[in-house]
Amino acid sequence: MQHLYSIDGQAAEAWLSRTERGYRLLCDGARLDVALDLASNALASLTIDDATIPLALAAQGDRVWIHLDGAAHEIVLEDPIFHHAAEDGGSTDDIIRAPMPGAVIAVHVQPGSVVKAGDALLIIESMKLETVLKSPRDGIVEMVGFDVGRSFDRDAVLVTLADEA
Amino acid sequence: MSILFESVLVANRGEIAARVLRTVQDMGMRGLVVHHAADRDTPAVRMADLAIEITGSTPVAAYLDGAQIIAKAKAAGVSAIHPGYGFLSENAAFAQAVAAAGMTFVGPGPDIIKLMGDKVRARAFVAVHGFPVAPSAIEDDNPATFVERARSVGAPLLIKPSAGGGGKGMRIVRDMAVLEEEIERARSEGLRYFGDGRLYVERYIEQPRHIEVQILGDSHGNVVHVHERECSIQRRFQKIIEESPAPGLTPEERARICEIASGIARAANYCNAGTVEFIYGGGEFFFLETNTRLQVEHPVTEEVVGIDLVAEQLRIAAGLPISRTQAEITSTGHAIELRLYAEDAARDFAPTTGPVLVFRPPVGVRVDAGVVEGGAVSSAFDPMIAKVIVHGKDRAEALDRADAALANFVLLGCRTNAAYLRRLLADADVQRGDFHTGTIAEKPELQAEPPLDCITKARLLAAASLVLRPVRDAADAVPALHAMIGDWRN
Numbered sequence: 001m002q003h004l005y006s007i008d009g010q011a012a013e014a015w016l017s018r019t020e021r022g023y024r025l026l027c028d029g030a031r032l033d034v035a036l037d038l039a040s041n042a043l044a045s046l047t048i049d050d051a052t053i054p055l056a057l058a059a060q061g062d063r064v065w066i067h068l069d070g071a072a073h074e075i076v077l078e079d080p081i082f083h084h085a086a087e088d089g090g091s092t093d094d095i096i097r098a099p100m101p102g103a104v105i106a107v108h109v110q111p112g113s114v115v116k117a118g119d120a121l122l123i124i125e126s127m128k129l130e131t132v133l134k135s136p137r138d139g140i141v142e143m144v145g146f147d148v149g150r151s152f153d154r155d156a157v158l159v160t161l162a163d164e165a
Numbered sequence: 166m167s168i169l170f171e172s173v174l175v176a177n178r179g180e181i182a183a184r185v186l187r188t189v190q191d192m193g194m195r196g197l198v199v200h201h202a203a204d205r206d207t208p209a210v211r212m213a214d215l216a217i218e219i220t221g222s223t224p225v226a227a228y229l230d231g232a233q234i235i236a237k238a239k240a241a242g243v244s245a246i247h248p249g250y251g252f253l254s255e256n257a258a259f260a261q262a263v264a265a266a267g268m269t270f271v272g273p274g275p276d277i278i279k280l281m282g283d284k285v286r287a288r289a290f291v292a293v294h295g296f297p298v299a300p301s302a303i304e305d306d307n308p309a310t311f312v313e314r315a316r317s318v319g320a321p322l323l324i325k326p327s328a329g330g331g332g333k334g335m336r337i338v339r340d341m342a343v344l345e346e347e348i349e350r351a352r353s354e355g356l357r358y359f360g361d362g363r364l365y366v367e368r369y370i371e372q373p374r375h376i377e378v379q380i381l382g383d384s385h386g387n388v389v390h391v392h393e394r395e396c397s398i399q400r401r402f403q404k405i406i407e408e409s410p411a412p413g414l415t416p417e418e419r420a421r422i423c424e425i426a427s428g429i430a431r432a433a434n435y436c437n438a439g440t441v442e443f444i445y446g447g448g449e450f451f452f453l454e455t456n457t458r459l460q461v462e463h464p465v466t467e468e469v470v471g472i473d474l475v476a477e478q479l480r481i482a483a484g485l486p487i488s489r490t491q492a493e494i495t496s497t498g499h500a501i502e503l504r505l506y507a508e509d510a511a512r513d514f515a516p517t518t519g520p521v522l523v524f525r526p527p528v529g530v531r532v533d534a535g536v537v538e539g540g541a542v543s544s545a546f547d548p549m550i551a552k553v554i555v556h557g558k559d560r561a562e563a564l565d566r567a568d569a570a571l572a573n574f575v576l577l578g579c580r581t582n583a584a585y586l587r588r589l590l591a592d593a594d595v596q597r598g599d600f601h602t603g604t605i606a607e608k609p610e611l612q613a614e615p616p617l618d619c620i621t622k623a624r625l626l627a628a629a630s631l632v633l634r635p636v637r638d639a640a641d642a643v644p645a646l647h648a649m650i651g652d653w654r655n
Contacts, residue, residue, distance in 0.1 A: 001639050007625055008614050009511070014626040016640040023640060025627045027621060036631040042523045046628050053624055057632060058522035058577040064629040065522065068621065070572030071584050075629040077636065081188065100515045101544040126516050126544055151544070154518070 005079040011078075093136045096159040101150040102126030109159070113141040121159050134156060168193050169483040170244040170269065174217075175199070175209065176234050180551060181459070182209035185247050188475040190214070197243060199234055203225040203413030206540035217241060224545040228252045230575060231259040235266050243453040245269040246484060247475075251547075254458040255282055271482040273382075273437045275455045280433065281455040285327050285365060291452045294432040295424055299444070301367035303327075312345055315366040324348060326355030327363040334358055337369050370446035372601040374413050375399065375453075375493030378426030379443040379466045379474070382435035383481045389491045390423040390430075391466050391474070398589065399604045400514055405582070406589065408501045409469050412560060412598030413445070422450050427491075429455065438463075438478050448603075457612035460553070461504070464533060468500035470555040499563040500556045503571065503586050507548040509614040510585035516548045521578030527573035530566070542579045550581060560598065564590055585612065 005012045014158040015026040016034075025032045025048075035047040038057075046053045056067040062077040106123040109115060115135040122144070123132050146152055172195035175182045182198050186209055186279060189196040195245050198213040201224040210216040221227030228234075231253050238246055246263050248254035248271070257275040264270055272278070281287045285303055292298045302314035305327065315322065320341050326334040334354035336347050352362040379391035395411035398406040426441035429452070440460045442453040465476050472494070477487060508514045526532035534551035542550060552562045553570050559565035568590050571583050588611045594600055605611075615626060617625070630636045 003630065003636050003639075005626060005629065007466075007617060007622065010617070012622060012626060014630055016630040016636050018640050023631060025623070025630060027623055027626050030619075030623060031626065032623060034627040034629055034631060038632075042575075044526075044628065046624060046631075048624060048627055055628060056523060056525070056575045056577065057628060059632050060520065060522060060578070062633065062635075064632055065577035066625055066628055067523075067575045067577060068624060070587070072575070072577060072581070073625055074580060075625055077629070077633050088350075099512070101518045102516075102519075103544075145476075156339060 004080055006071055006078055022045045057102070089115065092137075094142075094161045095157055096121060096133055097159075098124065098152050098154055098156045098158055099131065099133075100126045101151070101153050102131075104146045104148050106136075107131070107144060107146075107148055109141045109144065111141055111143055115139060115141060115161075124158070135161070137161065169479050169485070170194055172197055172241075172243050173247055173271070173479065174216075174234075174238045174241070174243040174554060175213075175247050175249060176228070176238075176253055177211065177247075177251070178207065178228060179546065180208075180533045180549070181249040181461070183207075183212060183535065184533050185249060185459075185475050186212055188473055188479070189247070192476060192479065194479075196485075197238075199228070199237065199243060199639050203289055203543060203545050206537060207622045208534060208537050211537065215241065221550045230254065231262060235259075235262055235268075239266050243268055245271055245479070247271040247478070247611050248458065250458050250461055255456070257282065257300045269482050271437070271440065271478050271628065273435060276431055276526070278457045281439075281457050284329070284454060287455060288432070288452065291429055294429070296429055296432075297449070297451050299370070300573070301368040303362050303365040303366055305365075311364075312348065315348070316341060318366055318368055322371040322568060323369040324351040324364055326359055326361065327365055328357065328359040328361035338366075357430075364552060367451075370444050370449075370451065372603060373397075373446040374411070374601050375404070375442065376411050376414065376421050376422060376450070377440050377460070378444045379460070380430040380435060380439050380441060381474075381477055381481070381487050382437065382439070383487045384436055384484055385486045386434075387487050387490075388427055388431045388435060389487055389494060390427045390492055391470055391472060393422055393426075394460075394462055394465055396462060397600050397602050398604060399602050403464060405504045405605075406501065406586070406595075407465050407504070408499065408560075408563070409465045410496060410499065413600075418448075418450075425450065427586075437481050437604045438474055446566065457487065461549075462502050464531065464552060464554040465500040465502045467482075467532070469496040469498060470494055471497070480579055484556045491513050497515060498556055498558050499553065499560040501563045501567045503567055503590075504549055505551045505553060505574070505576075505586070506582045507542040507550050507579050508582050510578050510582050511614045513612070514582070516544065517580040518542050518544050521576065522578035523575055525575040526551070527570045528555075530570045530573075532574075550576070550579075564596065584614070588615075 002015050011043050025034045037045045040134045042056045044057045064075045105125045109121050117137045119135045120132050142160045142162040145157050173189045174197040177187045186196040195214045197215045198209045199219045200210050203224040219227040223311040253259040257278040261275040304311040321339045324336045336351045338347050356362040374397045379394045382388040394409045396407045396408040402571050440456045443450045507517045521536045524538040531554040555566040571587050
């Protein structure tokens with residue numbers, strides 16, 4: 001089946017399937033025979049068709065970090081349901097997520113508040129950096145996820161806006 | 166060599182705590198460190214002979230709690246406290262309290278910390294002794310005539326809060342018509358950030374370079390300089406690449422700035438390690454400030470002169486003279502330090518966090534690190550993870566080694582600025598040594614992650630697909646023959 005990824009924040013798609021001898025990857029129209037040999041200590045060697053490429057790799061949950069050719073990359077397996085909802089438009093505008101980990105230092109709205117696009121919803125702080133999170137559209141605040149002083153991780157849902165009737 | 170102190174406690178964390186402990190232990194002394202629970206899995210806590218837990222309302226508050234640290238140090242029978250940089254390192258009351266508790270503070274005395282910590286007083290001190298400061302007007306000298314005196318300094322000028330620091334409340338005025346309005350805005354920012362609305366203005370140097378000189382003074386009246394460092398590559402007033410010698414200066418200018426720094430240190434009867442910072446522009450130097458502590462970028466100096474600055478600090482604190490005379494301190498080759506930060510350059514250097522799943526520093530390169538494999542980068546502290554320090558016979562060789570060291574540094578689990586640093590190092594202006602403190606801001610195109618080429622993208626997707634359980638399971642669920650049919654249909 002087709003899988004959706006983000007590589008360093010850029011969307012990508014690939015399809016992995018079995019062959020008689022191993023695995024095949026379909027991506028960007030290319031059809032590649034692939035194999036991965038995991039050595040110890042995060043070192044691995046990847047074989048694509050006839051080329052063997054050394055790399056370092058670590059996975060946790062749906063995330064894989066790969067050091068390849070002198071650079072580290074973060075590859076995230078995306079949830080297709082969330083991804084399609086975002087593509088259909090609307091729903092990502094309803095959810096304001098944390099752009100970075102940090103703590104809430106001020107909350108300007110509460111459930112039921114009527115906001116206009118660009119209105120400040122809350123102020124967050126992360127490692128001495130203050131950021132004002134603004135409403136992406138006109139609407140009504142449905143939920144505020146964190147009180148002042150609470151800390152959160154990246155992508156935590158900070159505020160949701162009610163569906164537009 | 167006889168032992169300087171029975172034991173030394175490091176009142177700090179991260180890479181600098183490990184750096185100081187290394188020298189303390191190499192010199193045969195017991196090395197202790199304080200730590201907040203959030204720092205349990207860090208190099209300093211692992212290498213210390215004893216790690217003492219401290220508590221606070223936040224992790225940072227614990228490291229700022231001088232009374233608690235002194236009480237615990239005393240209970241552990243510590244003979245000296247090294248403050249590192251940041252936290253309590255430039256806190257005169259802390260230095261005084263350490264001495265009052267019968268321990269040695271590894272740094273200058275409280276009087277020097279106080280003098281240099283007050284920017285306006287430090288500036289006046291330097292000017293009175295005949296050293297160069299930028300033309301200025303200080304409000305406190307006569308508030309009634311401040312605006313008039315500021316006007317006569319001329320444009321462009323910089324308004325600064327007297328109590329300021331970290332670039333907050335500073336305003337550049339290029340059009341004198343808005344001078345009074347800008348003064349009022351700077352005053353309100355000063356009040357907001359520092360609770361102090363007093364201001365001063367000084368001539369603003371366009372496209373300035375940040376040059377600083379390492380100094381050492383001892384209790385026998387000896388003062389030496391340990392050459393200069395160039396730290397102009399900064400983002401948001403924070404240095405990210407430092408080097409020595411300074412590429413923008415002629416040998417004569419280098420000799421002169423080092424002489425000026427020694428003169429300032431001598432006039433202040435400076436004792437222990439310190440750094441005199443200057444702004445350089447249009448062939449002129451102006452005194453900026455003196456930092457009365459070890460600097461983050463001290464390793465570049467250690468690499469070019471072959472002196473362990475922490476060892477010198479400890480010797481001086483124990484009452485010994487500096488180990489070398491000025492004539493014996495010579496600079497060889499070129500050193501560069503790169504600060505590895507947990508941040509995303511493409512998102513305007515927003516801090517990142519994450520587990521440190523794999524941590525493999527490059528072999529044969531000095532890396533002063535604040536994390537270990539299995540640890541994590543949290544949002545509780547400054548996002549600096551490690552410093553990579555290289556030395557070469559000349560600048561070109563050092564640049565090559567810096568790039569290779571970054572390429573071979575494997576850190577997985579948390580996004581860092583490593584790729585951005587490599588793009589910066591490859592920039593033609595940086596290669597030529599032609600830059601100033603605003604250079605990073607002038608090159609936003611370097612911040613964006615360049616698009617991946619097809620081959621790299623396929624390799625990443627192949628490795629990720631094969632290692633991610635759900636993807637592999639999905640592939641295994643379809644027999645090879647059916648998979649091939651699917652393949653044809655595509």
